[in-house]
Amino acid sequence: MKRIGPRDDDESGIACDRRTFLVGGGALALGGLLGSSGLGAPSDRGPWPETEEFVVGFSPTVSDVAAAAHAAVPDAVDVRHSNEMIGYATVSLPSVSERVRDGALEAIAATDVVEYVEPNASLHASVVPNDSEYGRQSAPQQVGCETAWETTVGSEDVSVAVVDQGVQSDHPDLEGATGEAGANFVGSGDDSSPAAADERHGTHVAGIAAGATDNGVGTAGISDCSLLTARALEGNGQGSLSNIVDGIQWAADAGADVINVSFGAPQHYETLSSACEYALEQGALLVGAAGNEESETVDFPAAYEDVVAVAALDGDGIASYSNVGQAIDVVAPGTDLLSTVPWDDYARISGTSMAAPVVAGVAGLALSAHPDLSPLELREHLLATATDLGLDETRQGAGRVDAAAAVETAPSPDGANGDATGG
Template identity: 45%
Template sequence: MADGDNSWARRRFLKGVGIAGLTAGLAGTGTATPGRQPGAKPDEVLVGVSATAEDVPSTVAQYVPGNAEIVHTNETLRYVAVQFPSEAADTARENFIEAVTAKDHVKYAETNATHEAFATPNDPQFGSQYAPEQVNAPTAWDTTFGDSSVTIAVVDTGAQYDHPDLADNYASDPGRDFVDSDADPYPDVPADEYHGTHVSGCAAAVVDNGTGVAGQGNSTLINGRALDENGSGSTADIADAIQWAADQGADVVNLSLGGGGYTETMKNAVSYATNNGALVVAAAGNNGSSSVSYPAAYSESMAVSAVDDAENLASFSQYGDAVELAAPGVDVLSTTTETRGSYEQLSGTSMATPVVSGVAGLTLAQWSLSNADLRNHLKSTAGDIGLPSTQQGSGQVDAAAAVTTEPGSGGGDGGDGGDDGGTGDSTTTSVNGSLSSYADYDDYSYGWTYDAPSQVVVELDGPADADFDLYLNTGTTANASPGDYDYASYTADSQETIVVDAPDDSTDLQIDVDSYSGSGSYTVTVTEYQ
C-alpha cells in the first residue's frame, strides 16, 4: 500500500492554437433513404458529428458529393452513413474522408467496416456438456440459478427465441432486427443463421428445466440482430444494436464478433454502453494471432480467450495483453436452430464469450455491482489454469467463486504475470472543473493510492450541450493532450470513460480534459482497484 492519500495537482491552461470560430448548425435536415442492404456495407462512410452541432445529418449533408447520399442517421451516437455508388473508386471515399474530417463539428470519418461472427463450426456432435462444469457453474447453482431481473443482450445474428430451451429466458419482447430494420430478430434462414441461437444458449439456456442443455444461469435474454444469415454485419448495424441494448437497460452486452479493426463508431457505441452501466464482454478472435481483435481490444470491453476441455489455449484463439478472462470455447454443446437439430457443438471465442457473460449474469443475481466492480470481481475470482496472462488474463472465469465470494474480500487465485484482478479493494475520488470554450482545457496529475493497482477507471461527466474529451498518460510526467496520449476517449458528447488494466504507476497519472467545442462544468472521477 502507498500512504493512502490521493493527490490531485491541477494545472490550467488556455490553448493558444488559432482555430476558426465554430459556426452555428445549419437549418437543413438530411433524410434517411429506405432500402439499405443487410449485412456488410463497404460502400458507406460513417461520419461522426460533435454534440455542439445543432443537427447531425445537415452538418454533414453540405459536404456530401453529388454521387453520394446520407442513408442512415443515429442521433444518439451522433453519426451518419454516407453511401457512395458501388462503382465509385476507393479514392472517392478516401477523398471524402480526408475533406470532411477537416470541417467544423466533424469528429471523424471512416469506412463502414465489416465484422464477422467468431465461430468455427464442426459437424454436429451430441455429447455431454463440459463448459458449465469447467467453470464451476453447478456449485454456483447451489446458491442461485440466476435472476430474470438481470438482462444479457446478445448482439449477433438473429436468435430462435422460441427454442424450447431458450423461450423461458427470452424476454417477451425478444429484441430488434438491425439488419432488416424491423422489430423481430428471428433468423431469416434458420439453417444458416444459427450463431446467435448457440451464443444465447451458452449464456442462458434454461437451467433446471429438464430439457436439453444448461447455460450458466437464468438471466433474461434479448437479441439485437446485427449480423445477417452469412454471419456478417456492418459497423453501423452493430453499433446501433449496442446502443439499443444499453437503452434497454442490459446489464451485460455480449459481442461474439469482430474483425473490422478499430473504428470510432464502434468504440463510441461500446463507450455508450459502458457509460450506461453495461458490462461489454467481447470475443478475442479466432485467427490464432498474438493480438486481440476489435471490439474486444477496446479498453471498455472485457476480452475473452478460448480454452479447451483440458484447459489449454484453443489453437484458433487470439491472445495478448488485452485478454482479461478465459473460458471454454472448443466443441461447446449448446442450443441451435431446430432446423439444424436443436443442439450442436461449435468452437470459437464466440462460445467462450457468452460463458463469461452468463457467469456475469449469474453473479449479478447474487451481488449488486456496478459494471466496473463486476468486471473486477470476475477477474479477482477467476481460476489460474496455468497459462500465461496473455492467454488467460486473470484466469478462467469461475462461477462458484464469483457467486460465493463476497465482493471486495478477494479469494481468487488469479493468473500468471501478476494480473490477478486485485484483492477487490477499490478507492474513488473526484475533481470538478469547468471549461470556457473550444480553446480551453485542464490538466491534472493524480497520485496513486495503491502500489501496483490492478486497474484504474477514469470517467468524465460533462455538459450535455458541449463536447469534452478525455486523454491519459501513464509512466511519464508529460501532460496528456489530443496530440500526445496513451489512452483516449473522445465520443461526440461529454460522457467519456477510460479503463486501464495494470496501469504503470511509476509516475502520477496524467489526465487531460479538453474542450473539442462548447463550455460548461464537468466532473472527473478516478476509481482505482488494488
C-alpha cells in the same frame, strides 16, 4: 468517464484522430428505426455489401446529426442513416475513381463538426440439473456452475443481451428467458429470428449465456438471467459496423446489464469505440470474443480497455484457434460446446464466440448475487475471482472464469478477493 479505446499495450489499433479518415472495407447499407432510439434512416436496410459506404463521426456539440451530415457532404453523396445517440451518420458515395472518392472524404473530414471518417466495415462472428443433455456438456462444470447454482441460477432482474445473428427466441431452452421482443438491424422488417436453419451462431451463443437450466429439456445455460437479442449479423456471420453499433446501442437502451459481442475485426473503429463507451455509460458490461485467427493480438471490440476480452480453452489449455495477447482478461471453455440451434435443436460449435457467452453468463450470475456492482466493478470482480491455470498472462489473462467464486466471494473495493458469502 475515461474514453474507451485500444489498450495502451495493444498495437493492433489504428488511430483515428480528428479530421482524419480511413478508406477501404465493405459495408452494409443501413436503414434504421425511428423514434426515441435516436436512430433515423430510410425504411429498409440495403443489400450487403455496399462497398462505398462510410461512417462520419460528429462532435458531441452537434445537436442534430442528420442535419449536420447533410450539410457536410457534397451533393452527390447520399446520407443513408444517422444515429443521434452515438453521434454518427453513414454516407454512400457513387461509383467514382479513388482520387475523386478520397477528395470527397477529405472535404467531409475537414468540416469543423466532423471528428472522423471511416469505412462502414464488415465485422465477423468469432463460434447437476435435470436437463436431458447436461451429461454431454462440460463448460458449466468447468467453470463451477453447479456450486454457484446452489446460491443463484440467475435473476430475471438481470438482463444479458446477445448482439449477433438472429436468435430463435421460441426454442424450448430459450422461450422462458426472452421477454422483450428482439430487434432486427439486418435487412428490412422487425423479425429478429434466424433467416434459415444454418443461421446458428446467435441462437448457440444465446443458449450458452442464458439457456434454461433445470427445466428437463436439452442443455443448461450458464445463467437463467433474462435475455435480450439484437440481430446485427447476416446469415454468413458478417455484419456492418453501423448495424453492429446500432445493435449495441439498442441493447444498452433496453436495459441490458451484460452485452455479449461474439464478433470482431483486427482494426479499431471510432464508431465501435463510441458504442462501447455509450453502453458502459448506460450501465452495461460488454464481454467480447478475442477472435479465432491464432493471432497474438485480440480483435476489436474485445481489445477495448473496458470490454472483457475472452480467449478460448480446449481443456485446461488455450485452444489452438484462439487469439491471445496483452488484452486478454480471462479465459473460458470454447471448444465443442453443446448449445441451442434452430429449429428446436442442439449442436456443438467451437470458437472464442462460444467462450465469451460463458463469461457473459457468469457475469449474470455474479450480478444476480451482488446486484450493487457497477459494470467496471463487475469486470474487476470476475478477474479477481478467476482461477489461475498457470499459463502466461498474455494467454490466460487473470485465468479461467469461476462462477462459484464470483457468486460466493464478497466483492472487494480494491478488486481483491473478499470473504466467501456462501457455499
